[in-house]
Amino acid sequence: GAGVSQSPSNKVTEKGKDVELRCDPISGHTALYWYRQSLGQGLEFLIYFQGNSAPDKSGLPSDRFSAERTGGSVSTLTIQRTQQEDSAVYLCASRGSNTGELFFGEGSRLTVL
């Protein structure tokens, strides 16, 4: 596709369940970013990838959060044993060059009951 694609667009889960959020970046984009946006809040940095490597994982809130990227393309953000405070919109963005703009996906809205 032409843009960044995220799935699912909406996910409702029960506390304690694991969830996987997927991001398909723009083809050829080497850098990929994950952000979390809680209701009315800013964009909280989670992690970014250069190719398949994650130089900076400092934004991951806890060890329940993990992310991987394979083939320099698709990325998956996994949240284990979800908690209610994990409820947020998870945004993915990709970037074609180190001085380029970020292209954001529409986000995955996660609701933990």
Place this chain on the structure above:
Amino acid sequence: QQPVQSPQAVILREGEDAVINCSSSKALYSVHWYRQKHGEAPVFLMILLKGGEQKGHDKISASFNEKKQQSSLYLTASQLSYSGTYFCGTEGSGGSNYKLTFGKGTLLTVNP
């Protein structure tokens, strides 16, 4: 380190001007500006890479004072379509390049 934006919110009448500021405690490599409308993804406005450089598009422009680690976004003769939340994102220099950290945002409301 997250950049600090001010003001947190601003309300304008159509045709008025506004300035949104962004500051960092770290030396910066670049500053990005994005606008997000309610329920939508953030959309790119501009990137500033050099100290003192000013960029503009139509009636929206920005400056970047590298020495002060500050950037400002200028919206002149605001239009209804300018309403949304504006985010600045910063990349630090030396070793932390490419990690783009955003401020908490400035909510801009333009009324008729």
